[in-house]
Amino acid sequence: MKKLAAWAILLLGMAYFILPLLGMTEFSLSMKRGEYSAEAYRVVLADPRFAQTFVYSLGMALATIVFSVLLVVPTAFWVRLKLPHLRPYVEFVTLLPLVIPAIVIVFGYIRLYNTSSWLPLTGTVFGTNLLLLLGYATLALPYMYRAVDTGLRTIDVATLTEAAQSLGAGWPTIIGRVILPNVMVAVMSGAFVTLAIVIGEFTMAALLNRPAFGPYLQLMGANRAYEPNALAVISFVITWACMGLIQLVSRFSKFDKARA
Amino acid sequence: MARQARRTVFRTNRTFYRVTDTPSPASPPLAAPARRRLPLTWLGLLPFALFIALFLIAPTMKIVIGAFQRADGSFTFENVAGLFTKSILGSYWISIRISVASSALGCLIGFLMAAAVVLGGLPKWVRSPLLTFSGVASNFAGVPLAFAFLATLGPLGLVTVFLKTHLGINLRAYGFNILSFWGLTITYLFFQIPLMILIVTPALDGLKREWREAAQSLGASGAQYWRMVALPILFPAILGTFALLFANAFGAVATAIALTGSSLNIVPIMLFAQIRGDVLGNPHLGYAMALGMIVITGLANVIYIWLRMRSERWLK
Numbered sequence: 001m002k003k004l005a006a007w008a009i010l011l012l013g014m015a016y017f018i019l020p021l022l023g024m025t026e027f028s029l030s031m032k033r034g035e036y037s038a039e040a041y042r043v044v045l046a047d048p049r050f051a052q053t054f055v056y057s058l059g060m061a062l063a064t065i066v067f068s069v070l071l072v073v074p075t076a077f078w079v080r081l082k083l084p085h086l087r088p089y090v091e092f093v094t095l096l097p098l099v100i101p102a103i104v105i106v107f108g109y110i111r112l113y114n115t116s117s118w119l120p121l122t123g124t125v126f127g128t129n130l131l132l133l134l135g136y137a138t139l140a141l142p143y144m145y146r147a148v149d150t151g152l153r154t155i156d157v158a159t160l161t162e163a164a165q166s167l168g169a170g171w172p173t174i175i176g177r178v179i180l181p182n183v184m185v186a187v188m189s190g191a192f193v194t195l196a197i198v199i200g201e202f203t204m205a206a207l208l209n210r211p212a213f214g215p216y217l218q219l220m221g222a223n224r225a226y227e228p229n230a231l232a233v234i235s236f237v238i239t240w241a242c243m244g245l246i247q248l249v250s251r252f253s254k255f256d257k258a259r260a
Numbered sequence: 261m262a263r264q265a266r267r268t269v270f271r272t273n274r275t276f277y278r279v280t281d282t283p284s285p286a287s288p289p290l291a292a293p294a295r296r297r298l299p300l301t302w303l304g305l306l307p308f309a310l311f312i313a314l315f316l317i318a319p320t321m322k323i324v325i326g327a328f329q330r331a332d333g334s335f336t337f338e339n340v341a342g343l344f345t346k347s348i349l350g351s352y353w354i355s356i357r358i359s360v361a362s363s364a365l366g367c368l369i370g371f372l373m374a375a376a377v378v379l380g381g382l383p384k385w386v387r388s389p390l391l392t393f394s395g396v397a398s399n400f401a402g403v404p405l406a407f408a409f410l411a412t413l414g415p416l417g418l419v420t421v422f423l424k425t426h427l428g429i430n431l432r433a434y435g436f437n438i439l440s441f442w443g444l445t446i447t448y449l450f451f452q453i454p455l456m457i458l459i460v461t462p463a464l465d466g467l468k469r470e471w472r473e474a475a476q477s478l479g480a481s482g483a484q485y486w487r488m489v490a491l492p493i494l495f496p497a498i499l500g501t502f503a504l505l506f507a508n509a510f511g512a513v514a515t516a517i518a519l520t521g522s523s524l525n526i527v528p529i530m531l532f533a534q535i536r537g538d539v540l541g542n543p544h545l546g547y548a549m550a551l552g553m554i555v556i557t558g559l560a561n562v563i564y565i566w567l568r569m570r571s572e573r574w575l576k
Contacts, residue, residue, distance in 0.1 A: 006380025010390075013373040013453070017397060019419060020405075020450065023412030071311060078304035086305075093312055099561045100320055101511030103528055104550045107535050108319020111326065134315045193399070200402045202514035207535055214514065217403040221410075221518050229411050232404035243396040 021236065028229035040230040049216055050231075057205075057213035060129070061198035064136040065191045068144045069180075071137065073187065076148045077179050080157050094145040097138045106135055106204045128208055135204045139197055144190040151186025152179075189246040196242040200235050320554065326547035339548035347525070348540075352552065355510060355527040358441060362448035363505035367498055369449070370456025378464040391461065394454035401451045406518035409447045413438045439520045447519060448512065452505050459504070463497040463571065493571075500567030507560040511553065527553060 031039040044050050079090050097105070109131055113121040121127035160182070164174045180187070202214035217235070221228040330336050343349070377387050412418050415432070423429040437443055467490055475485040513528040522529060527549065533539045534546040 003381045006376035006382050009372045009376040009380070010382065010386065013369060016369075016453075017393070017450070020408040020412045023418035024404075024408035026418055027411035071308060075305065075308040078301075082301045082304060090305075090308075093316075096316060099507065099554075099558055100316070101513070101528070101553050101557060103511070103513050103531055103535075104323055104553055105316065105319055107531070107546070107550050108322045109315070110535065112319050112322045134311070137311070138316050196399050200404060200514075202403050202517070203532070207532070214403055217407075218514070218518050221403060221407055222521065228407045232407040232411075235404045236400060236408075239400050240396050243392065243399065246395075247392055 024229050024232050024236075028226060028233050031226040040226040041234075044227050044230045044234075047227075049211075053211050053213045053216040056211055057199050057201075060133060060136060060212065061195045063133050064140060064198055065194050067133060068137050068140055068190070068194060069187055072141070072144045072148050072190075073180055073183070074175050076145060076152055077157065077175060080149075080152050081161060091145070091149070094141050098142050102135075102139060102203050103207070105138060106207045109135060110207065122208070128210060132204060132208050132210050132212075135208075136194075136198050136201065139201070139204070140190070140194040143193040143197075147186045147190035147193070148183055151183035155179075155182045185249055188249045192242040192246045192249075196239045199238055323547050323550045324554070326544060327551040329544060329547075331544065339542070339544045340551070342542065342545050343548050343552060348530070348545075348549065351525045351527050351530050352556075354441065354525065356556070358444050358448065358526060359506045359509040361441075362445045362452050362509045363502050365445070366449055366452025366456050366505050367502050370453045371460055371498065373453070374457045374461045374464055378461060379467075391458065394457045396454075398451050398454040398458060401512065402514040403518040405447060405450055406515050409443070409450070409519065410438060413443065413446065439523050441524075444516060444519060444524065444526075447515060448509050452509065455505060455508065456501055459501045460494075460497065463494055467493065496567040496571035500564045500571060503560040503564040503567070507557040507564070510557055510560070 028040050029036040029038065031037060031043070075090070079087050083090075110122065113119050113127075113131055115123040121131045157179070160178050161174055164178045169178070200214050200217065201212065202218055205212035206215040206218070213235075217228065217231050220231060327339050328335055328337065330338070343352075373390070376382060377390055410417065413420055413431070413436075415438075417438075420431050423431060438447075471489055471493075472485055475489050480488070511528065513532060516524070516526055516529055517532060520529070522533065530539075531546065531549050531553065534549065538546070540546065540549075
């Protein structure tokens with residue numbers, strides 16, 4: 001009886017999750033009347049704006065990941081090693097982007113870094129891209145910091161640092177060649193979450209007027225019927241792949257630990 | 261009362277005065293080693309602190325301060341007072357209702373699903389895929405999610421058409437419209453339920469078998485165990501997650517815009533339009549709207565953090 005109820009709840013719940021995915025896929029395949037075809041995908045992939053915006057977002061994601069790693073790994077390392085009493089405060093700060101809605105943050109950017117301000121980032125294309133990158137880095141901060149900090153917990157930071165120092169290593173060498181390889185798995189999982197967030201992000205890119213994938217999706221959604229669903233399927237597959245890779249990477253790390 | 265307040269201010273002033281003043285004659289021998297170490301350790305946090313200050317705190321403060329300023333920079337409450345018009349209050353109200361409905365349903369359904377998997381005696385292999393899927397689905401928000409639901413429950417959607425042609429049920433005749441309160445709520449559930457599952461599963465794991473056995477040996481029925489033991493223990497965790505889901509739904513912009521365009525005036529959509537083109541006719545009213553969002557999501561998160569600390573007392 002209990003088992004039956006449990007199955008019923010689970011299956012009903014799964015139906016709710018699977019139906020929209022099914023609906024989306026079915027819709028994306030039915031561009032030609034009366035038969036299933038990949039026509040919508042063909043149209044989407046042939047659209048030069050798809051490639052442009054997708055490559056732009058992918059580039060932004062990679063840049064964001066590089067920036068986040070450069071910012072978060074040394075910071076988390078330093079806090080663990082030298083300033084452990086500040087850890088709760090730093091952790092609290094890294095969670096703030098979950099509290100302050102993205103739309104508010106980007107609103108602040110627009111007002112603070114416009115052309116008539118002291119740091120006119122929105123005045124140039126490069127500046128706006130940089131601002132968007134920094135915005136993405138704030139959005140990714142809670143996930144990236146948490147992942148790296150968890151990774152650092154599993155290694156003995158102090159001993160590794162002292163060992164490296166006694167061999168004559170400076171700080172860049174310690175962080176780049178001792179700490180980073182040891183938390184690579186954590187960094188990777190943070191990187192994949194960042195990729196999943198950035199690739200379809202809409203609010204910041206739209207309000208900063210950058211040609212990213214998210215605003216392109218929204219534009220297609222407002223004007224077309226079938227193509228948006230093909231795009232949605234593509235971006236779902238990307239999200240799924242990112243999360244799957246995280247699982248794979250963390251499973252790989254378990255194997256690693258067992259061997260060591 | 262006022263005098264007392266003034267006295268406290270005075271006293272704090274004096275303490276400040278004393279703290280800054282005394283080190284010069286007395287403390288050089290004590291302060292010297294600290295002074296040599298401090299600058300170095302602080303430098304390590306400088307890039308991070310700079311990043312946070314410039315791209316998280318400063319923009320937010322700009323909005324908060326701007327909400328209390330006139331165009332010429334003078335202090336005013338007019339903007340905040342300006343929020344109390346029918347249309348803006350209405351948009352806050354519908355936003356709050358959607359957030360409450362989607363987080364309440366998300367909590368309930370997510371709880372039931374997690375309980376089914378953890379306590380319902382389902383085979384072990386169900387659990388890991390469900391958690392993985394929840395991780396994916398809770399990140400599948402934004403524009404694509406709106407498309408998925410339009411293709412399912414929209415006028416030509418999979419479910420709508422199926423119900424009409426095979427079962428003779430016309431959803432529209434029942435007043436259902438995807439571009440409405442319930443449409444948006446059902447769509448938000450797609451990322452609300454998984455988030456609840458992800459958070460509540462560990463809490464359910466924390467329910468000790470001994471508690472149930474102790475209750476049973478004292479003659480409690482299953483319902484009594486849930487009502488008097490399990491739910492009171494889980495309550496802070498559930499309520500805390502509710503607050504988190506609330507903030508999550510309240511700040512969601514992309515899904516709402518892609519789903520409804522501008523046909524449903526919820527706060528994020530209105531703020532988006534205001535930033536794009538000053539539709540309210542007063543730039544500083546936009547600041548005040550944003551401030552309202554920060555206050556509401558901030559409150560929800562304070563409740564979440566507080567209740568989480570309470571729940572961790574039991575679930576160790």
